[in-house]
Amino acid sequence: KAGVTQTPRYLIKTRGQQVTLSCSPISGHRSVSWYQQTPGQGLQFLFEYFSETQRNKGNFPGRFSGRQFSNSRSEMNVSTLELGDSALYLCASAGAENTEAFFGQGTRLTVV
Amino acid sequence: GESVGLHLPTLSVQEGDNSIINCAYSNSASDYFIWYKQESGKGPQFIIDIRSNMDKRQGQRVTVLLNKTVKHLSLQIAATQPGDSAVYFCAENMYSGGGADGLTFGKGTHLIIQP
Numbered sequence: 232k233a234g235v236t237q238t239p240r241y242l243i244k245t246r247g248q249q250v251t252l253s254c255s256p257i258s259g260h261r262s263v264s265w266y267q268q269t270p271g272q273g274l275q276f277l278f279e280y281f282s283e284t285q286r287n288k289g290n291f292p293g294r295f296s297g298r299q300f301s302n303s304r305s306e307m308n309v310s311t312l313e314l315g316d317s318a319l320y321l322c323a324s325a326g327a328e329n330t331e332a333f334f335g336q337g338t339r340l341t342v343v
Numbered sequence: 344g345e346s347v348g349l350h351l352p353t354l355s356v357q358e359g360d361n362s363i364i365n366c367a368y369s370n371s372a373s374d375y376f377i378w379y380k381q382e383s384g385k386g387p388q389f390i391i392d393i394r395s396n397m398d399k400r401q402g403q404r405v406t407v408l409l410n411k412t413v414k415h416l417s418l419q420i421a422a423t424q425p426g427d428s429a430v431y432f433c434a435e436n437m438y439s440g441g442g443a444d445g446l447t448f449g450k451g452t453h454l455i456i457q458p
Contacts (some may be wrong), residue, residue: 235386242355254420261408262442262443262444264442264443264444264445266443266448273432273448273449273450273451274387274432274434274446275448276446278390278449279442279444279445281414281444287444287445289445306369313414316391321387323386323442323443325442326445326450328455330392330442331387331392331442332377332390332443333389333440334379334386334387334388334443335386336385336386337386338383
């Protein structure tokens with residue numbers, strides 16, 4: 232059974248640009264959560280999707296958005312990139328029972 | 344805001360010894376707690392979880408203890424091995440009692456195994 236797949240693994244963008252990151256959950260999992268990891272702030276919750284609906288959202292500005300498709304794949308978008316958006320972006324998927332969650336390897340975003 | 348924290352940023356133990364990693368949480372409404380292990384270049388890996396109606400749960404070589412009175416969580420690793428070297432995070436979940444929805448993570452403890 233394949234794990235959580237995040238693409239791309241690495242990304243370099245310029246300030247002011249936008250970026251879209253992709254997450255394919257484990258087959259059968261309907262919940263996808265996104266996290267930002269930085270050395271200073273640690274792991275912080277961005278948002279969670281279940282059956283194409285955003286159920287919960289963390290404390291991030293509106294520049295951070297996401298969506299989930301009918302096949303449970305999810306994307307997150309960051310618009311008007313800032314240097315401080317440089318981070319490892321992780322997604323995690325969980326099954327319908329919403330118990331143990333599995334994380335992907337993350338997308339390392341560098342904003343220059 | 345409320346957050347989950349760890350007492351030590353780094354913990355060094357001898358191979359074969361038992362390791363204890365501690366975590367203090369502040370939100371008494373949290374219902375579900377999880378320990379994750381993160382190796383360099385990888386995403387967090389689930390180790391063990393515990394719900395607020397329990398005070399102890401055991402897995403393979405790991406035990407999680409929950410003390411709701413003092414809002415304290417600990418992870419015990421028996422017979423520590425080189426492969427246990429990683430950063431360990433505790434996390435609490437207020438929303439759904441499971442999954443990764445709305446987890447609040449601690450800062451992490453880097454476990455170093457001495458040969």
